[in-house]
Amino acid sequence: MAVDTELIGLDFNLSEEHEAVQQAARDFAQTELLPGVIERDNAQKFDPELLRKMGEMGFMGMMVPVEYGGGGMDTISYAIAVEEISKIDASASVIMSVNNSLVCYGLEKFGTEEQKQKYLPPLASGQMIGAFCLSEPEAGSDATSQQTLAEDCGDYYLLNGTKNWITNGNSSSVCLVIAQTNPEKRHKGINCLIVEKGLPGFSVGRKEDKMGIRASDTHSLMFSDVKVPKENRIGDDGFGFKFAMSTLNGGRIGIAAQALGIAAGAFEMALKYSQERKSFGKVIFEHQAIQFKLADMATRIEAARMLVYKAARLKDENKDYAKAAAMAKLYASDVAMWATTEAVQIHGGYGYVKEYHVERLMRDAKITQIYEGTSEIQKLVIARELLK
Template sequence: MATSTLELSGLNFNLTEEHQAVQEAARDFAQTELLPGVIERDNAAKFPAEQVRRMGELGFLGMMVSPDYGGGGMDTVSYVIAMEEISKVDASCSVVMSVNNSLVCWGLEQFGNEEQKQKYLTKLAAGEVIGAFCLSEPEAGSDATSQHTTAIDQGDYYSLNGTKNWITNGGSASTYLVMAQTDVAKKHRGINCLIVEKGQDGFVVGKKEDKMGIRASDTHSLMFTDVKVPKENRIGDDGFGFKFAMSTLNGGRIGIAAQALGIASGAYELALKYAQERQSFGKKIFDHQAIQFKLAEMATKIEAARLLVYKAARLKDEHKDYVQAAAMAKLYASDVAMWATTEAVQVHGGYGYVKEYHVERLMRDAKITQIYEGTSEIQKLVIARELLK
């Protein structure tokens, strides 16, 4: 990655020494501790427990959290730099990192009270435990307002009932942020976010989903039957849950955009290396114009995606409106990830279809970036609405 000054819309993208140090640390971790065994974990759909533990020890699970609560106190730019490097190698690990940083820790720090931060955030930020963000349901994907999970007010606690689908870290988390409908008549204004702990009576983790990509991350359905959630575990005022979810997802999209960027750049780096090693018709395949054009277009689109991701991150750090920038970054970076990984397989030819060359896994991993934390179609809606403001 270039370390020169990059300017876009008046924003200065200059990688500081601290940013470069984060980049080097994340790259070293990915290459030395994630790369060995990444194919085997993907094949077996095995959750990378040891690797996630190490991410916690190295500070990658609470990067943006204040040191007062056990975090690294870093900016969003540092976070997306680390996300890119880790995603180049293992998107299953980077999605654990994304959810814990962008959705769970950030949401708790921004909107939780002091007691909630001391009880939950400190352990999450330190990587002692990991969290899960529970919004999606069998009938509430893109339409997040259609929450059928209910949290009935019982005085000093809520009685939680319902099912959540597609929950990342579903089986490995200890702390769950669960969106539930308390007052149906108020529609989305009647939704609350509740902190639920693993092991509570009536809380059951369903089977792990057998996925096309990010296979090592554990994605589960969660079932709640008369789970008693203390009132003090509600985040914010009554009815704040939907706003909490949307605010948190806006930042989460920057993390997923960085993940998509990493998947794309990882595939490009593998394709470039292979093109300089593989010979055909008496010369390296890089010397064939058809391959040069593919790699040139990959490099250009990836750089454009990186600028969008950095712009969104910097706007967030400067406490400016980043909703549109985050949606644009996720929309474009996820499309580039899907396209670039497909091209990387093509550059590899038959070898690209073989697991040991990694690019087929990156192609499978890329697809989900166009779906989770808001599909590409939802990102276009967000961007269009922002255009009218």
């Protein structure tokens, strides 16, 4: 059996810098996000003041180079922060993930110097929020079937179409829109355009009433003869599909870290509850059935963490991380769904009410198996990578 040499020499200890990031994110989650998290979930609204504070803490542009106003941190630092935020509020972490993994990363990696100078500083500081617009009513997992059209009109594109399931859809100031310019070329005719809010013909549709991550705003976005300057195209003509796929690879690390955090948060709550709740004359942790559940949860969560860290390390080393990112997201999202269900079970009837938080984590967990590539798509990615 072949040995995965990428695991050899993997350091399982966090550096002092990583520990500092972890503590800062943990403190922020406990002091700023935990108060009101249930109320935000009920109201389906995220507090703009919290967004401002997330920007001030540097959570909105962690991997953006310092020269563009970001933190200049590595991907592992980012994954650690996303995990800690997700333990408390997955709505906050998905806002953070989209801004970091998809929008900032895409601009920093593939944008022109002018585009970087214009958009990265306000995005990294949280003064501006970004959205990534790929999914459509008829193009979810099949990203090649873009119906949104960007007609080349010389010095501008005329954009028409609808995007669905857009995180930060209403709160964003700038959107990266994937659109088809040359339908006869299929995926080779797709472009990515930077589209600012406020352009004539750009409108925001209804807010989705979601099962989980309810405090984050998810909307449809509509484009009707929106004129987008040619200089707002990212990369060469026809680069849009490669841009989307490359950016999503990095985004999967963020969602894997989110799933990891949801699972770890549920585990921590269940462990604490098991040492407080009594049945049959003793705390329920002393019952072997509960011990086995917690032991399994701890083991699977640790395995998911190693997959996330491996993908993050490969990305930081500029190595091919597509398979590792897909594996991390596939496994971590499954662990999140399973672990949160077990946490509800450990809490018994209390787990079914909002006061104890675990029911919200269970609702939040499901989306990690769906967005930024369903679990089925991750398996296709992994299988394809196995043949290389």
